[in-house]
Amino acid sequence: MDATSGSEELVSPEQLEVWRAFDRAHVHVVRQLEADLHELHRLPLPWFDVLARLSEAEGQRLRMSQLADLVMLSPSGLTRLVDRMISEGLVRRIPAERDGRGFYAALAEEGKRRLGDASETHQRGVRDYLLERFNDDELTQLAGYLRRVYE
Amino acid sequence: MDATSGSEELVSPEQLEVWRAFDRAHVHVVRQLEADLHELHRLPLPWFDVLARLSEAEGQRLRMSQLADLVMLSPSGLTRLVDRMISEGLVRRIPAERDGRGFYAALAEEGKRRLGDASETHQRGVRDYLLERFNDDELTQLAGYLRRVYE
Numbered sequence: 001m002d003a004t005s006g007s008e009e010l011v012s013p014e015q016l017e018v019w020r021a022f023d024r025a026h027v028h029v030v031r032q033l034e035a036d037l038h039e040l041h042r043l044p045l046p047w048f049d050v051l052a053r054l055s056e057a058e059g060q061r062l063r064m065s066q067l068a069d070l071v072m073l074s075p076s077g078l079t080r081l082v083d084r085m086i087s088e089g090l091v092r093r094i095p096a097e098r099d100g101r102g103f104y105a106a107l108a109e110e111g112k113r114r115l116g117d118a119s120e121t122h123q124r125g126v127r128d129y130l131l132e133r134f135n136d137d138e139l140t141q142l143a144g145y146l147r148r149v150y151e
Numbered sequence: 152m153d154a155t156s157g158s159e160e161l162v163s164p165e166q167l168e169v170w171r172a173f174d175r176a177h178v179h180v181v182r183q184l185e186a187d188l189h190e191l192h193r194l195p196l197p198w199f200d201v202l203a204r205l206s207e208a209e210g211q212r213l214r215m216s217q218l219a220d221l222v223m224l225s226p227s228g229l230t231r232l233v234d235r236m237i238s239e240g241l242v243r244r245i246p247a248e249r250d251g252r253g254f255y256a257a258l259a260e261e262g263k264r265r266l267g268d269a270s271e272t273h274q275r276g277v278r279d280y281l282l283e284r285f286n287d288d289e290l291t292q293l294a295g296y297l298r299r300v301y302e
Contacts, residue, residue: 010274025301142296
Protein backbone atom coordinates (compact mmCIF):
# COMPACT_ATOMS: atom_id res chain seq x y z
CA MET A 1 0.00 0.00 0.00
CA ASP A 2 2.59 2.55 1.09
CA ALA A 3 4.74 2.01 -1.95
CA THR A 4 1.94 3.06 -4.26
CA SER A 5 0.42 5.75 -2.08
CA GLY A 6 2.05 8.53 -4.08
CA SER A 7 0.18 7.51 -7.19
CA GLU A 8 -3.24 6.98 -5.63
CA GLU A 9 -5.49 9.96 -6.00
CA LEU A 10 -7.84 10.67 -3.13
CA VAL A 11 -7.99 14.30 -4.18
CA SER A 12 -7.88 15.59 -7.76
CA PRO A 13 -5.47 18.38 -8.74
CA GLU A 14 -8.50 20.70 -9.06
CA GLN A 15 -9.64 19.80 -5.56
CA LEU A 16 -6.15 20.34 -4.17
CA GLU A 17 -6.25 23.80 -5.75
CA VAL A 18 -9.25 24.67 -3.54
CA TRP A 19 -7.12 24.12 -0.46
CA ARG A 20 -4.21 25.99 -2.00
CA ALA A 21 -6.52 28.91 -2.81
CA PHE A 22 -7.73 28.85 0.79
CA ASP A 23 -4.17 28.95 2.06
CA ARG A 24 -3.16 31.71 -0.33
CA ALA A 25 -6.21 33.87 0.42
CA HIS A 26 -5.55 33.56 4.14
CA VAL A 27 -1.87 34.44 3.82
CA HIS A 28 -2.82 37.36 1.58
CA VAL A 29 -5.09 38.92 4.21
CA VAL A 30 -2.89 38.12 7.21
CA ARG A 31 0.29 39.56 5.69
CA GLN A 32 -1.39 42.82 4.75
CA LEU A 33 -3.03 43.17 8.17
CA GLU A 34 0.34 42.44 9.80
CA ALA A 35 2.16 44.95 7.63
CA ASP A 36 -0.38 47.73 8.30
CA LEU A 37 -0.47 47.14 12.05
CA HIS A 38 3.32 47.00 12.21
CA GLU A 39 3.93 50.03 10.06
CA LEU A 40 1.33 52.31 11.62
CA HIS A 41 1.19 51.02 15.19
CA ARG A 42 4.16 48.67 15.82
CA LEU A 43 1.60 46.15 17.00
CA PRO A 44 1.91 42.46 16.05
CA LEU A 45 -1.36 40.94 14.81
CA PRO A 46 -1.59 38.37 17.65
CA TRP A 47 -1.22 41.25 20.14
CA PHE A 48 -4.07 43.07 18.41
CA ASP A 49 -6.20 39.93 18.57
CA VAL A 50 -5.58 39.53 22.31
CA LEU A 51 -6.42 43.18 22.99
CA ALA A 52 -9.57 43.00 20.84
CA ARG A 53 -10.83 39.82 22.54
CA LEU A 54 -10.20 41.27 26.01
CA SER A 55 -11.98 44.52 25.12
CA GLU A 56 -15.04 42.58 23.98
CA ALA A 57 -15.21 40.42 27.09
CA GLU A 58 -17.36 41.13 30.14
CA GLY A 59 -15.27 43.21 32.52
CA GLN A 60 -12.63 43.36 29.78
CA ARG A 61 -10.98 40.26 31.15
CA LEU A 62 -10.84 36.56 30.30
CA ARG A 63 -9.50 33.40 31.80
CA MET A 64 -6.32 32.36 30.04
CA SER A 65 -8.00 29.18 28.79
CA GLN A 66 -10.88 31.14 27.25
CA LEU A 67 -8.48 33.62 25.66
CA ALA A 68 -6.34 30.80 24.25
CA ASP A 69 -9.38 29.32 22.58
CA LEU A 70 -10.46 32.65 21.11
CA VAL A 71 -7.06 33.59 19.69
CA MET A 72 -6.25 29.99 18.75
CA LEU A 73 -2.96 29.68 20.59
CA SER A 74 -1.71 26.83 22.75
CA PRO A 75 -1.77 27.50 26.50
CA SER A 76 2.04 27.78 26.54
CA GLY A 77 2.09 30.01 23.46
CA LEU A 78 -0.53 32.32 24.96
CA THR A 79 1.34 32.46 28.29
CA ARG A 80 4.50 33.61 26.51
CA LEU A 81 2.56 36.20 24.51
CA VAL A 82 0.65 37.55 27.51
CA ASP A 83 3.84 37.71 29.59
CA ARG A 84 5.36 40.02 26.98
CA MET A 85 2.20 42.12 26.83
CA ILE A 86 2.17 42.40 30.65
CA SER A 87 5.80 43.54 30.65
CA GLU A 88 4.85 46.27 28.17
CA GLY A 89 1.88 47.30 30.29
CA LEU A 90 -0.85 46.34 27.81
CA VAL A 91 -2.37 43.54 29.87
CA ARG A 92 -2.77 43.01 33.61
CA ARG A 93 -2.77 39.71 35.45
CA ILE A 94 -5.64 39.19 37.91
CA PRO A 95 -5.77 36.10 40.14
CA ALA A 96 -8.90 34.02 39.71
CA GLU A 97 -11.02 34.50 42.81
CA ARG A 98 -12.75 31.19 43.48
CA ASP A 99 -10.05 28.63 42.91
CA GLY A 100 -6.43 29.43 43.61
CA ARG A 101 -5.35 28.11 40.21
CA GLY A 102 -5.12 30.14 37.05
CA PHE A 103 -5.71 33.82 36.51
CA TYR A 104 -7.49 36.30 34.33
CA ALA A 105 -5.82 38.42 31.70
CA ALA A 106 -7.34 41.90 31.76
CA LEU A 107 -7.09 44.86 29.43
CA ALA A 108 -4.79 47.53 30.95
CA GLU A 109 -5.20 51.25 30.23
CA GLU A 110 -2.20 51.24 27.92
CA GLY A 111 -3.64 48.23 26.09
CA LYS A 112 -6.94 50.05 25.67
CA ARG A 113 -5.11 53.04 24.22
CA ARG A 114 -3.04 50.93 21.79
CA LEU A 115 -6.15 49.04 20.71
CA GLY A 116 -8.02 52.31 20.15
CA ASP A 117 -5.18 53.58 17.95
CA ALA A 118 -4.94 50.37 15.91
CA SER A 119 -8.59 49.41 15.65
CA GLU A 120 -9.44 51.57 12.65
CA THR A 121 -6.39 50.26 10.78
CA HIS A 122 -7.46 46.69 11.45
CA GLN A 123 -11.06 47.35 10.44
CA ARG A 124 -9.99 49.10 7.26
CA GLY A 125 -7.74 46.15 6.42
CA VAL A 126 -10.46 43.56 7.00
CA ARG A 127 -12.77 45.63 4.83
CA ASP A 128 -10.30 46.32 2.02
CA TYR A 129 -8.52 42.96 1.87
CA LEU A 130 -11.53 40.72 2.40
CA LEU A 131 -15.05 42.07 2.86
CA GLU A 132 -15.31 44.52 0.00
CA ARG A 133 -14.76 41.77 -2.55
CA PHE A 134 -18.22 40.38 -1.73
CA ASN A 135 -21.79 41.62 -1.57
CA ASP A 136 -23.88 40.95 1.52
CA ASP A 137 -25.40 37.71 0.23
CA GLU A 138 -22.01 36.38 -0.79
CA LEU A 139 -20.52 37.27 2.58
CA THR A 140 -23.29 35.38 4.36
CA GLN A 141 -22.67 32.38 2.15
CA LEU A 142 -18.90 32.56 2.59
CA ALA A 143 -19.27 32.77 6.36
CA GLY A 144 -21.49 29.69 6.31
CA TYR A 145 -18.95 27.77 4.24
CA LEU A 146 -16.14 28.75 6.57
CA ARG A 147 -18.04 27.71 9.68
CA ARG A 148 -18.70 24.31 8.15
CA VAL A 149 -14.96 23.70 8.15
CA TYR A 150 -14.49 24.00 11.90
CA GLU A 151 -17.90 23.38 13.43
CA MET B 152 -9.52 61.70 14.23
CA ASP B 153 -7.20 59.30 15.99
CA ALA B 154 -8.76 59.89 19.37
CA THR B 155 -12.13 58.67 18.15
CA SER B 156 -10.92 55.94 15.82
CA GLY B 157 -11.72 53.21 18.33
CA SER B 158 -15.38 54.06 18.28
CA GLU B 159 -15.82 54.46 14.53
CA GLU B 160 -17.20 51.37 12.88
CA LEU B 161 -15.93 50.64 9.41
CA VAL B 162 -16.78 46.98 9.90
CA SER B 163 -19.75 45.63 11.84
CA PRO B 164 -19.27 42.91 14.47
CA GLU B 165 -21.01 40.49 12.08
CA GLN B 166 -18.60 41.41 9.29
CA LEU B 167 -15.61 41.01 11.60
CA GLU B 168 -16.92 37.53 12.38
CA VAL B 169 -16.50 36.58 8.71
CA TRP B 170 -12.78 37.28 8.95
CA ARG B 171 -12.57 35.47 12.27
CA ALA B 172 -14.34 32.47 10.76
CA PHE B 173 -11.87 32.56 7.88
CA ASP B 174 -8.95 32.60 10.30
CA ARG B 175 -10.41 29.82 12.45
CA ALA B 176 -11.23 27.58 9.50
CA HIS B 177 -7.70 27.99 8.15
CA VAL B 178 -6.07 27.23 11.50
CA HIS B 179 -8.37 24.24 11.87
CA VAL B 180 -7.22 22.65 8.61
CA VAL B 181 -3.54 23.59 8.95
CA ARG B 182 -3.18 22.25 12.50
CA GLN B 183 -4.72 18.90 11.59
CA LEU B 184 -2.59 18.56 8.45
CA GLU B 185 0.49 19.45 10.50
CA ALA B 186 -0.38 16.96 13.21
CA ASP B 187 -0.99 14.11 10.75
CA LEU B 188 2.18 14.77 8.74
CA HIS B 189 4.23 15.05 11.91
CA GLU B 190 2.80 11.99 13.61
CA LEU B 191 2.91 9.66 10.62
CA HIS B 192 5.87 11.01 8.64
CA ARG B 193 7.83 13.46 10.85
CA LEU B 194 7.45 15.93 8.00
CA PRO B 195 6.67 19.60 8.68
CA LEU B 196 3.87 20.99 6.49
CA PRO B 197 6.12 23.60 4.77
CA TRP B 198 8.54 20.79 3.88
CA PHE B 199 5.68 18.84 2.35
CA ASP B 200 4.61 21.91 0.38
CA VAL B 201 8.14 22.40 -1.01
CA LEU B 202 8.43 18.73 -2.02
CA ALA B 203 4.97 18.77 -3.63
CA ARG B 204 5.69 21.92 -5.64
CA LEU B 205 9.04 20.56 -6.83
CA SER B 206 7.49 17.24 -7.84
CA GLU B 207 4.86 19.06 -9.93
CA ALA B 208 7.38 21.28 -11.71
CA GLU B 209 8.93 20.54 -15.10
CA GLY B 210 12.10 18.58 -14.49
CA GLN B 211 11.10 18.47 -10.81
CA ARG B 212 13.01 21.65 -10.15
CA LEU B 213 12.23 25.34 -9.66
CA ARG B 214 14.08 28.58 -9.35
CA MET B 215 14.15 29.68 -5.75
CA SER B 216 12.11 32.80 -6.62
CA GLN B 217 9.39 30.69 -8.26
CA LEU B 218 9.34 28.28 -5.34
CA ALA B 219 9.13 31.15 -2.84
CA ASP B 220 6.07 32.49 -4.64
CA LEU B 221 4.38 29.09 -4.72
CA VAL B 222 4.92 28.24 -1.06
CA MET B 223 4.40 31.84 0.03
CA LEU B 224 7.64 32.30 1.92
CA SER B 225 10.03 35.25 1.85
CA PRO B 226 13.27 34.66 -0.11
CA SER B 227 15.24 34.49 3.15
CA GLY B 228 12.69 32.22 4.80
CA LEU B 229 12.74 29.85 1.84
CA THR B 230 16.55 29.84 1.75
CA ARG B 231 16.68 28.76 5.39
CA LEU B 232 14.06 26.07 4.79
CA VAL B 233 15.71 24.70 1.65
CA ASP B 234 19.13 24.69 3.34
CA ARG B 235 17.75 22.38 6.01
CA MET B 236 16.09 20.18 3.41
CA ILE B 237 19.36 19.97 1.46
CA SER B 238 21.25 18.95 4.60
CA GLU B 239 18.73 16.12 5.10
CA GLY B 240 19.07 15.05 1.49
CA LEU B 241 15.51 15.86 0.39
CA VAL B 242 16.42 18.65 -2.03
CA ARG B 243 19.40 19.24 -4.30
CA ARG B 244 20.86 22.58 -5.31
CA ILE B 245 21.50 23.04 -9.04
CA PRO B 246 23.25 26.16 -10.35
CA ALA B 247 21.22 28.14 -12.88
CA GLU B 248 22.82 27.62 -16.28
CA ARG B 249 22.43 30.87 -18.17
CA ASP B 250 23.21 33.52 -15.61
CA GLY B 251 25.69 32.86 -12.84
CA ARG B 252 23.27 34.17 -10.24
CA GLY B 253 20.76 32.10 -8.35
CA PHE B 254 20.08 28.40 -8.51
CA TYR B 255 17.38 25.80 -8.86
CA ALA B 256 16.04 23.70 -6.02
CA ALA B 257 15.45 20.16 -7.31
CA LEU B 258 13.68 17.16 -5.83
CA ALA B 259 16.24 14.61 -4.60
CA GLU B 260 15.55 10.86 -4.51
CA GLU B 261 15.09 10.92 -0.75
CA GLY B 262 12.68 13.84 -1.11
CA LYS B 263 10.70 11.90 -3.70
CA ARG B 264 10.50 8.93 -1.33
CA ARG B 265 9.38 11.06 1.66
CA LEU B 266 6.81 12.83 -0.50
CA GLY B 267 5.49 9.50 -1.76
CA ASP B 268 5.09 8.29 1.80
CA ALA B 269 3.34 11.45 3.00
CA SER B 270 1.22 12.27 -0.03
CA GLU B 271 -1.70 10.02 0.82
CA THR B 272 -1.83 11.40 4.37
CA HIS B 273 -1.92 14.95 3.03
CA GLN B 274 -4.60 14.14 0.47
CA ARG B 275 -6.71 12.37 3.05
CA GLY B 276 -6.41 15.39 5.35
CA VAL B 277 -7.38 17.89 2.66
CA ARG B 278 -10.35 15.68 1.82
CA ASP B 279 -11.50 15.02 5.40
CA TYR B 280 -10.84 18.44 6.93
CA LEU B 281 -12.00 20.59 4.03
CA LEU B 282 -13.33 19.12 0.80
CA GLU B 283 -15.85 16.60 2.07
CA ARG B 284 -17.86 19.32 3.80
CA PHE B 285 -18.96 20.60 0.38
CA ASN B 286 -20.60 19.24 -2.74
CA ASP B 287 -19.02 19.90 -6.14
CA ASP B 288 -21.01 23.06 -6.85
CA GLU B 289 -20.22 24.48 -3.46
CA LEU B 290 -16.53 23.72 -3.87
CA THR B 291 -16.47 25.55 -7.18
CA GLN B 292 -18.17 28.52 -5.59
CA LEU B 293 -15.87 28.48 -2.56
CA ALA B 294 -12.80 28.34 -4.80
CA GLY B 295 -14.08 31.33 -6.75
CA TYR B 296 -14.64 33.31 -3.55
CA LEU B 297 -11.17 32.47 -2.29
CA ARG B 298 -9.50 33.52 -5.54
CA ARG B 299 -11.27 36.86 -5.40
CA VAL B 300 -9.39 37.60 -2.20
CA TYR B 301 -5.91 37.40 -3.70
CA GLU B 302 -6.37 37.91 -7.43
